[in-house]
Amino acid sequence: MPELPEVEVIRLGLVPRVQGRRLLGVTVGEKRLRQQSETMALQKWLPGRAILEIERRGKYLLFHLEGGVSLLIHLGMTGRLLLLPEPAPALLPVHLIFHLEGGLDLAFQDVRRFGQALVFPPGVEPAPLAQVGREPFSRQVTPQWLATQARGRSRPIKNFLMDGRILAGIGNIYASEILFAARLHPGTPVGRLTLADWTRVLKETRRILKAAIAKGGTTVSDYLNSQGETGLFQLELLVYGRDQEPCRCCGQTVARMAQGGRSTFFCPKCQQEK
DNA sequence: CACCCCACCTGCGTGC
DNA sequence: TGCACGCAGGTGGGGT
Known part of the structure; x- marks a missing residue:
């Protein structure tokens, strides 16, 4: 589910409510996430530490805790981080609950x-972050840099945009939207x-990611x-999920095709192969 | 290397 | 109604 804008919206919601608070304890659910630290490790490193800062890198959230400990969270496709007044109402199965100072629970739920959800002791750099590419809003990202990354490569632009080791945070929804806005065929090498x-x-x-953040995500x-609210940017999607509907720009029927096992939506007229 | 495909999970909508 | 199938915002490992 969550791409860069959704993760950023969650971060923005957590910062004023959670940053500075102490983590009192952790409750671990029955079923493990695909990547989840051992319960022993969670219990050893988390309780008692204040959350100093919450950072986003690509689609990851990195909680910097007291004493140099870090907690890395990724929401996968269906993950949610919900801030709930204690005691947390019985929701659907919850995988982890972080109990915070001041009567708040932060629940990680992911069907x-x-x-x-991985903890890292002081001085240990979270391994998954080594794979995370550059932030789309970074000054390090320029048209020239992108061209350099693409030089000599043949893969389709859609797959390139979704490769988080190059540009971080762009997923299946925004890749289609970006290519429509840029009037590029998703299959272009x-x-x-x-x-x-x-x-x-x-x-x-940049324009689309920024607008999506402003609308609370898709x-x-x-x-x-984190407050349990939906986003609104789905109302502004121009091609994603609009398979067989008229293009908002030219009226031509929006098409769908598979790329790398994922659906790509595009307008065959506005986005012609060159 | 660069690139592709599949596995990993559960739930929901569709069509027979 | 019931069931099989396809599809869904993710990453990463293994094969070519």
Whole structure:
């Protein structure tokens, strides 16, 4: 579910309510997430430590705790981080509950269990973050840099945009939207894009991600922010999920195709192969 | 390397 | 109504 905007909206909701508070304890649910630290490790490193800072890297949330400990959270496809007044009402199965100072529970709930919750002792760099590419809003990302990354490569631009080791945080929904806005066919081999194309791709990436954050993210089925609210950006999607409907720009029927096992939505007229 | 495909999970909508 | 199938915002491991 959550791509960069959704994770950022969750972060923005947590910062004023959670940052500075102490973690009192952790309750571990029955079923483990695909990547979850051993209960012993969670119990050893988390209780008693204040949350100093909450950082986002790509689709990961990194909680910096007192004493150099860090807690890495990834929401996978269906993960939610819900802030609840204690005692947490009996929701659907919850995988982890972080009990916070001041009568708050932070519940991690994830039906499909593709999520991650990993603790790292002081001085240990969270391994998954080594794979995370550059932030789309970073000054380190320029059209020239993107062109360099793409040079000599043949993979489709859609797959390139979704490769989190290059640009972090873009998933299946926003990749389709970005390519529609940039008027590029999703199958275009990246090595074939011009600097002008990359300039457009970057501009549209930033514009769309920013707008999605401002609208509270996109809810297509499961996504809720930390307050349990849906996003609103689904109302502004121009191609994603609009298979067989008229293009908002030209009226042509929006098409769907499979790329890397995922659905891509695009307008065959607005986004022609070059 | 670069690239592709599949596994990992559960739930929901569709069509027979 | 019941069941099989396809599909869903993720990453990463293994094969070509």
